[in-house]
Amino acid sequence: MKNRIIKVDQLARVxxxxxxxxxxxxxxxxxxxxxxxxxxxxxxxxxRGRDYSEAPDITARICGICPVAYQMSAVTAMEDAFEIExxxxxxxxxxxxxxxxxxxxxxxxxxxxxxxxxxxxxxALLLAKDQPDLVKKALRMKKIGxxxxxxxxxxxxxxxxxxxxxxxxxxxxxxxxxxxxxxxxGLDGAIETAKLVNTFEFPDFEVDYEFVSLKQxxxxxxxxxRFVSSSGLDIAIREYExxxxxxxxxxxNALHSVEKGKGPYAVGPLARFNLSFETLSETAQQVAxxxxxxxxxxxxxxxxxxxxxxxxxxYEESLRIITQYEEPEHPSVExxxxxGIGFGASEAPRGTLYHRYRVNDDGTxxxxxxxxxxxxxxxxxxxxxxxxxxxxxxxxxxxxxxxxEQAVRNYDPCISCATHxxxxxxx
Numbered sequence: 001m002k003n004r005i006i007k008v009d010q011l012a013r014v015x016x017x018x019x020x021x022x023x024x025x026x027x028x029x030x031x032x033x034x035x036x037x038x039x040x041x042x043x044x045x046x047x048r049g050r051d052y053s054e055a056p057d058i059t060a061r062i063c064g065i066c067p068v069a070y071q072m073s074a075v076t077a078m079e080d081a082f083e084i085e086x087x088x089x090x091x092x093x094x095x096x097x098x099x100x101x102x103x104x105x106x107x108x109x110x111x112x113x114x115x116x117x118x119x120x121x122x123x124a125l126l127l128a129k130d131q132p133d134l135v136k137k138a139l140r141m142k143k144i145g146x147x148x149x150x151x152x153x154x155x156x157x158x159x160x161x162x163x164x165x166x167x168x169x170x171x172x173x174x175x176x177x178x179x180x181x182x183x184x185x186g187l188d189g190a191i192e193t194a195k196l197v198n199t200f201e202f203p204d205f206e207v208d209y210e211f212v213s214l215k216q217x218x219x220x221x222x223x224x225x226r227f228v229s230s231s232g233l234d235i236a237i238r239e240y241e242x243x244x245x246x247x248x249x250x251x252x253n254a255l256h257s258v259e260k261g262k263g264p265y266a267v268g269p270l271a272r273f274n275l276s277f278e279t280l281s282e283t284a285q286q287v288a289x290x291x292x293x294x295x296x297x298x299x300x301x302x303x304x305x306x307x308x309x310x311x312x313x314x315y316e317e318s319l320r321i322i323t324q325y326e327e328p329e330h331p332s333v334e335x336x337x338x339x340g341i342g343f344g345a346s347e348a349p350r351g352t353l354y355h356r357y358r359v360n361d362d363g364t365x366x367x368x369x370x371x372x373x374x375x376x377x378x379x380x381x382x383x384x385x386x387x388x389x390x391x392x393x394x395x396x397x398x399x400x401x402x403x404x405e406q407a408v409r410n411y412d413p414c415i416s417c418a419t420h421x422x423x424x425x426x427x
Contacts, residue, residue, distance in 0.1 A: 004397065006389060008405050013113040013123065015065060016415025020404055021251075022389050029393070032386045034378055034408065036252040038419045044368045052078050052337060052363035053164060059355075059370070060158045063417045065108070068101040068153065069348030071162040072223050073355040073370075078164045080238075081342025081359055082335060089328040090166045091223070096176075096321045097152040097159070098222050098346070102314040103145025103186065104156070105349035106307045109412045110193060111138035114304050117406040118200035137189060141311075144179075144186045148318065151175060166332030176322045183322070187315040191287055194308035198291040203403065205388055206298035209380065210262060211271035214347055220279040220313055221272055223346045228275055229265065230296075238343040240354050246371065249378075254418035257376040264379035267351030268411060269306040270297055281316035284309050300384060300410040307349075307412075337363030348373050350412045374418035377411045384410070 006022035017038040023031035043062055047055060055074040060067035072094060079086055086094070111134070112124040121127045128135040146156040151171055153159025161168050212233070214225040227235050227243075235243060244265075246255035259265045274295045277285065288294065288309050297306060339361040345354045351373025358367040384407050392400055 004393075006397070006401050006404050008401060011405060011408060011415075013116070013409060014413050014415060015063075016413070016417075016419070018408075018413070018415045020385065020408060022385055022404060024389070024393060027393055029386050029390045032382045032389075033251045034382050034385070036254045036378075036415050036419060038253060038415055040253055040419050041416070044370055047357075047365050047368040050365050052081075052357075052359055052365060055357065055365065055368075056162045056164065057158075057160060060160075060162075062370075062372075063414060064157050065105050065414060066101055066348045066350070066353075066417070067158050068098050068149065068162075069346055069353045070355075070370075071159065072098060072346040073344045073353045074357075075162060075164050075344070076224055076346065077342040077344030077355040077357050078359070079342070080344060081340040081357060082164075082338055082363075083340075084165060084333060084335060086166055086333060089326055090170075090332070092321050092325065093152055093167065093170060094162075095222050096318055097149060097162070099314040099318045099321075100145045100148030100152065102349050103311060103318075104142050104149065105145075105412075106311045106314070107138055107142040107145065107193075109349075110197065110304055110307055110311070111135065113412065114409055115197065115200075117402075117409060118197075118304070141186050141189045141193075144182045145314075147182070148179060151179070163332055165335040166330075168331060170328055170331045173325055173327055176325055180319065180322060183315055183319050187283070187312065187319070190308060190311040190315050191283070194287050194305060194312060195291060197304045197308050198293070200304070202299055202301045203388070203392075205301065205391065207300065207384065207387060208298065209270070210259060210265040211274050212259070212265045212267050212376075213271040213275050213352055214345055215276055216279065218279065220276055220281070220317075221347045224344075227345070227352075229259075230271075230274065231262075233259075237345045237354070240343070240345070240371075241356070241369075244371075244376075246375065252378065254378060254415070255375050256379050257371060258379060264383050265376065266380045267373050267376045269303055269310055269349075270300065271351070272347060273297060273306045273309065280309065281313045281320075283316050284313040287312055300407065303410050303412075337361065350374065350414055351376060372414065372417040374411070374413045374415060377413065378418070381408055381411055381413070
């Protein structure tokens with residue numbers, strides 16, 4: 001029987017700073033830790049005492065990869081508190097902005113962070129050395145997403161054009177039409193990507209997850225909806241904290257989320273795909289069927305294929321929105337602050353992002369709660385590591401360490417988003 005330690009002191013190809021520790025005693029896994037040691041960032045505390053209108057810009061700074069997710073969850077929570085509804089073309093523009101973020105984030109993860117694992121490269125630079133055309137194509141696909149964010153959000157990193165009630169400025173029909181050819185090219189590229197990643201060799205590893213995501217009756221989940229799960233949960237966003245809770249864990253500066261009375265659950269592309277496949281775009285559904293991918297996908301290593309399918313959806317949805325776009329008469333609806341509690345949620349590329357704010361009658365933020373997707377996935381990532389290492393304990397150390405690190409990257413963790421305030425108690 002073997003005693004071994006699988007240890008990765010600094011995770012590569014993830015956003016933020018984390019480590020993996022797995023202890024094997026007498027051939028059995030006895031300890032698993034996804035250590036997140038990046039310092040806490042205190043964003044919820046920064047929001048207290050600030051005006052409601054500052055929330056979209058402050059929360060956008062939490063992440064440079066998925067700032068739109070933070071803006072969408074923040075503005076919809078504030079609009080819920082003020083009993084405002086933003087719909088029609090303004091909501092369509094928000095979805096278009098979000099599609100830009102999905103494109104840039106998914107393509108970044110597929111080609112630069114995850115594909116090197118399957119193709120046997122240490123990083124994307126070495127991949128580019130051998131396959132420059134492939135990486136150039138990926139960079140162009142990603143840039144199309146960034147360009148959408150710049151046009152609608154004002155800039156590609158930490159957009160500044162989103163406000164509670166709508167936008168500061170909306171694009172013209174002509175400005176959107178100029179993106180059409182690039183989006184068509186990107187759609188073809190995304191289809192080729194799905195077919196490419198489907199040829200990768202995947203470990204024989206499946207898990208019966210409790211999947212959780214937002215769900216809409218007639219559209220693939222992006223902004224709002226209801227929380228649903230694979231075990232039948234179906235609740236309003238404002239009921240989230242009745243069913244889920246966060247816990248402090250000694251080895252992580254990020255909180256661990258669990259479903260009360262059940263335990264770990266999984267959010268992200270696999271959850272969305274499995275719970276809302278029927279609302280993917282027509283082409284995305286057809287390509288999935290063509291390559292033999294159908295719900296329920298239980299192999300987390302195949303998340304790279306699902307991300308490619310979602311990228312097809314994002315390109316096709318962008319083209320639909322541009323085709324049907326009519327410039328709204330006003331860039332935003334009127335906002336009248338009032339005291340209350342607002343709840344908002346949206347689907348960041350790597351999973352559901354929940355926000356709650358309590359504001360007073362002039363719109364000053366009294367309290368804020370933000371639950372990022374990586375915090376929700378952390379217990380599931382550790383569970384995956386325990387199961388995967390247990391099933392492959394006889395692999396050579398180097399290969400097992402490589403695959404354990406890859407098991408973490410399946411979730412595209414955004415560690416910087418997940419780091420949280422930690423309460424220290426002196427005994």
